[in-house]
Amino acid sequence: MNSFCNVKSVMRSMFSGFIAATVILISTYAIAETTMEKVKRTGVMTAGNSGSYPPFSVMEGKTLLGFDVDLANELGRRMGIKVKFEVIDFKGIIASLKAKRVDTLITAMTKTPGRAKQILFSVPYYDAGLGALTAKGSGILKPEDLTGKIVGVQLGSSGERYVRSTLGKKVKQVKTYDAILLAVQDLKxxxxxxxxxxIPVLRYNSKGAQLVTTPVWKRRAVGINTRKEDADLMAWIDKHLSAMKNEGFLERLDKKWFEG
Incomplete structure (x- = not known):
């Protein structure tokens, strides 16, 4: 009887050891797997997007539409994967990428020195000249003309960074908004x-209003983002994004969303 109990005890120990070894093996594999390997294995690449930056992205009901969505769908088709969007508030979107909530950001992110220190940027897929939207006859043409005035910006945007770094306390107030449409409504x-x-986004969101844009104050390149350690994934994205540009796909998107 004791021998039988000993055998059962040994078998239980062996089984427990097998389970533990399997868990360790799976955990080790998960830790060692790169983002690119995961994307290729699952056939899905997740992308963060603010959903509040028309015409690049906007929510219509429960559906995300816009330039970035069309761009991502074509990119995914060429890569042989599906791009799955997750809508995230823009002010926390870089932190979400760094925390591995998503694999990439496809959200019209303009490249700034500060952002480039935190995340990788793809080859540009849009050239977004920075400027201001004002009422006709306001006399605002250059940054210095905003001195003593209340200026609207989207929270966490390149516009906010530009105003704070270039003008600082010269403006009366920097008023922040969660969505660019809300800022334009207050301007009206x-x-x-x-x-x-x-400027392209300002023009799109001011159609039909008595508003005008200034000349370009600063040029900003727009790109897709990955984490710093995912250079291989970025190289894969760049390869197809460059082909899309060379073949005229990005130009067609521009006409569809900004001139249509």
Whole structure:
């Protein structure tokens, strides 16, 4: 009887050891797997997007639409994978990428020195000249013309960074908004003197209003983002993104979303 119990005990120990070894093996594999390996294995690449930056992205009901969505779908088709979007508030979107909540950001991210220190940028897929949207006859043409005025910007945007770094305390107030449309609405009713942002987006969101854009104040390249350690994934993205540009796909997207 004791021998039988000993055999059962040994078998239990062996089984427990097998389970433990399997768990360790799976955990080790998961830790060792790169983002690119995971994307190729699953056939899915997740992408963070603010969903609040028309025409690059906008939510219509529960559906995400826009330039970035069309771009991602074509990129995924060429890569042989599916791009799955996750809508995240723009102010926390870089932190979400770094925390591995998503694999990439496809959200019209303009390249700045500060952002480039944190994340990788793809080859540019759009050239977004920064400027301001103002009321006709406001006299605002250059950054210095915003001195003493209330300026609207999207929270966490390149527009906000530009105003704070270039003008600082010269402006009366930097008023931040979660979405660029909200800033433009306040401009229409006179709550802010100007909205600073990439000009193509300002023009798109001010159609039909008595508003004008300034000349370009600063050029900003827009790109897709990955974590610093995912250079292989970025190289894969760059390869197909460059082909899309060379073949005229990006130009067709521009006409569809900004001129259509």
């Amino acid at each position: 009713i006179g709550r802010v003197a100007a909205v600073v942002n990439p």
